Amino acid sequence: MDWRDFAQRMGVMAHDLLAQESVDATLERITSAATELVEDCDAAGILVLVRGKAVTLAPSQPLAARLDQLQHELGEGPCFDAVRAVVPGRVFRVADLTGVESRWPDFVPAARDLGVGSMMGFLLFTGDEEFGALNFYSHQPDAFTETSEAAGVLLASHAAVALSSARSHAQLEEAVATRHQIGEAMGILMARHRITGEQAFNVLRRYSQDNNTKLRDVARQVSEQGVLT
Incomplete structure (x- = not known):
C-alpha cells in the first residue's frame, strides 16, 4: 500500500x-x-x-x-x-x-x-x-x-x-423537534381551553403519565387532532 x-x-x-x-x-x-x-x-x-x-x-x-x-x-x-x-x-x-x-x-x-x-x-x-x-x-x-x-x-x-x-x-435534532411539537401542542390547548402555558404543559404531562405514553407522542396527537382522546 x-x-x-x-x-x-x-x-x-x-x-x-x-x-x-x-x-x-x-x-x-x-x-x-x-x-x-x-x-x-x-x-x-x-x-x-x-x-x-x-x-x-x-x-x-x-x-x-x-x-x-x-x-x-x-x-x-x-x-x-x-x-x-x-x-x-x-x-x-x-x-x-x-x-x-x-x-x-x-x-x-x-x-x-x-x-x-x-x-x-x-x-x-x-x-x-x-x-x-x-x-x-x-x-x-x-x-x-x-x-x-x-x-x-x-x-x-x-x-x-x-x-x-x-x-x-440526531439526538439534538430529535430534542429540538420534540420541544417544538410540545410548544405547538401547548399553544393549541391554551387557545382552546383558555388556560396558561403552565396549565397546558401540566395537562400534557398528566395525560402522558396516566396513559403511559411518551410526552412527545401526546404532543403529536394534540398537534394533529387538536384534542386529547
Whole structure:
C-alpha cells in the first residue's frame, strides 16, 4: 500500500463522514469506505446487538448481513464474540477460513460454504461509548495483512468518532423537534381551553403519565387532532 496515497484518501473519507446529514448516511459511508480503502475487502458491515439480537447496519453487500445473521443463529463467530466482549481486545483477524480453525467449529465451515476466505473486525468505540463492530470480509484466504489491519484501525477510529457525532446530532435534532411539537401542542390547548402555558404543559404531562405514553407522542396527537382522546 502506498501510505501517502492512503493518507490522502483517509483525509477525504474523514471529511466525507463529517459531511453526512444522517446517522444512516454516515454508516453507509463507513462501510463503503471500508471496501474502498482496505485491499481485498469484498464486503463490510457494522454488527450491533439489539436486545441480544444481531443486527447488521449498512452492509456493503448482502454477504455481510448473511454472515452476521449466521453468527447469531449459531451463537458463535469472531464478530459476534467481539461485540459480546467474549474475544479480548479491540481487533480480531482470522487469516484463513479455508484451513483448520477450532475456535468456531460451526461457523467456520458455514462461512466457507458462502465463499469467505478471511475476515477481520474492529470494535467501534470512543472513550465512554461502544457502538458495535466494523467487520471486513474477503473471498480470498490470507487477504488481510498487518498493513490492512493498520488501515482498518485508522478507519474504525475515524468511523467511531463520526458515528458518535452523528448520533449526538440526531439526538439534538430529535430534542429540538420534540420541544417544538410540545410548544405547538401547548399553544393549541391554551387557545382552546383558555388556560396558561403552565396549565397546558401540566395537562400534557398528566395525560402522558396516566396513559403511559411518551410526552412527545401526546404532543403529536394534540398537534394533529387538536384534542386529547
